[in-house]
Amino acid sequence: MGPPTRTPTIADLLRLLGSGPNGPILLALGPGPLRTRNLTQHIQHCTPRTVYRHLEELEPLRLVERQSREEAPSHVTYSLTQPLGRDLFHLLEEVAAPLLGAPPEAENGAMAWARFSLLAELWETGLLEHLSSESRTATELASLLRDLSLHQIGHRARRLSAADLLDERDSRNPGRRYSLSPRARRSMALVAGLGRWRRHVIPRGAGLTAAETAMLLRVALPLVRLPQHAGGRLGLSVVARDDHGETETESLIATVEQDGAVRCQPDEPEPDTKPSGWARATVRTWLVALLDNRRDRMRVGGDPALVGACLSQLHECLR
Numbered sequence: 001m002g003p004p005t006r007t008p009t010i011a012d013l014l015r016l017l018g019s020g021p022n023g024p025i026l027l028a029l030g031p032g033p034l035r036t037r038n039l040t041q042h043i044q045h046c047t048p049r050t051v052y053r054h055l056e057e058l059e060p061l062r063l064v065e066r067q068s069r070e071e072a073p074s075h076v077t078y079s080l081t082q083p084l085g086r087d088l089f090h091l092l093e094e095v096a097a098p099l100l101g102a103p104p105e106a107e108n109g110a111m112a113w114a115r116f117s118l119l120a121e122l123w124e125t126g127l128l129e130h131l132s133s134e135s136r137t138a139t140e141l142a143s144l145l146r147d148l149s150l151h152q153i154g155h156r157a158r159r160l161s162a163a164d165l166l167d168e169r170d171s172r173n174p175g176r177r178y179s180l181s182p183r184a185r186r187s188m189a190l191v192a193g194l195g196r197w198r199r200h201v202i203p204r205g206a207g208l209t210a211a212e213t214a215m216l217l218r219v220a221l222p223l224v225r226l227p228q229h230a231g232g233r234l235g236l237s238v239v240a241r242d243d244h245g246e247t248e249t250e251s252l253i254a255t256v257e258q259d260g261a262v263r264c265q266p267d268e269p270e271p272d273t274k275p276s277g278w279a280r281a282t283v284r285t286w287l288v289a290l291l292d293n294r295r296d297r298m299r300v301g302g303d304p305a306l307v308g309a310c311l312s313q314l315h316e317c318l319r
Contacts, residue, residue, distance in 0.1 A: 018116030227260030235275030
């Protein structure tokens with residue numbers, strides 16, 4: 001079986017999992033190979049014909065493989081490939097629950113899986129980035145996102161709110177404001193996992209860019225509460241090499257408010273801004289820290305207790 005024709009982006013992978021029965025197919029095949037008829041019985045919200053069609057799409061992507069038995073009685077068996085299919089199954093099994101809203105069983109309905117496609121919209125349109133640190137009105141978002149009209153933003157915001165990926169606050173002045181929901185922020189575990197999984201198809205890459213990893217951190221950090229470190233300032237840096245071998249660094253500053261909430265500054269940190277504690281690491285090391293709570297290759301300075309408490313709790317919030 002040949003390699004995929006194009007390296008899938010994070011948004012591509014999210015849409016793949018949110019399309020029809022693709023996610024449930026991967027989960028159903030996790031325990032072991034299934035004959036086609038048995039597989040369709042595991043996926044109750046789609047017709048057998050739809051399941052067959054999506055199996056034909058997953059096979060060229062090297063996620064599932066088909067084995068035919070010609071002698072009587074003939075039958076077809078599907079299984080997950082190794083390592084691509086099985087690793088994606090384990091990722092779904094371990095971290096998809098916060099996005100689905102329930103244990104990621106194969107019979108979950110289409111509405112739950114549709115959140116993957118909606119998260120892809122958040123990720124690639126820029127909505128996730130501009131809502132990562134503060135709430136905004138549709139008018140404010142329209143001024144930041146030149147490719148989307150006010151009407152398009154309003155339509156997307158309503159769909160994302162209905163899927164519990166955005167929270168709405170209605171006020172007369174300055175108007176209805178949108179912010180990322182806790183579910184959307186916790187879904188960064190899935191994005192981190194997909195980034196690590198992408199190394200199967202881009203073996204020399206890190207899975208995510210430095211900018212994508214920094215955005216993931218900005219989105220997830222408000223989940224953390226550190227009342228014992230109120231007033232502290234965190235400086236976090238992500239380092240990666242681009243396609244030309246140049247070093248790319250993305251940095252952010254987060255402040256621990258008096259109630260313990262962690263608030264990321266929406267703008268780039270000032271050169272003379274000195275954090276109480278800081279951490280600097282490559283994309284791969286950040287993904288290991290977020291997903292596995294291992295920080296042995298991370299450079300840490302300043303207040304180690306502040307940095308350690310933040311990263312440990314961030315890992316717990318994304319589990």
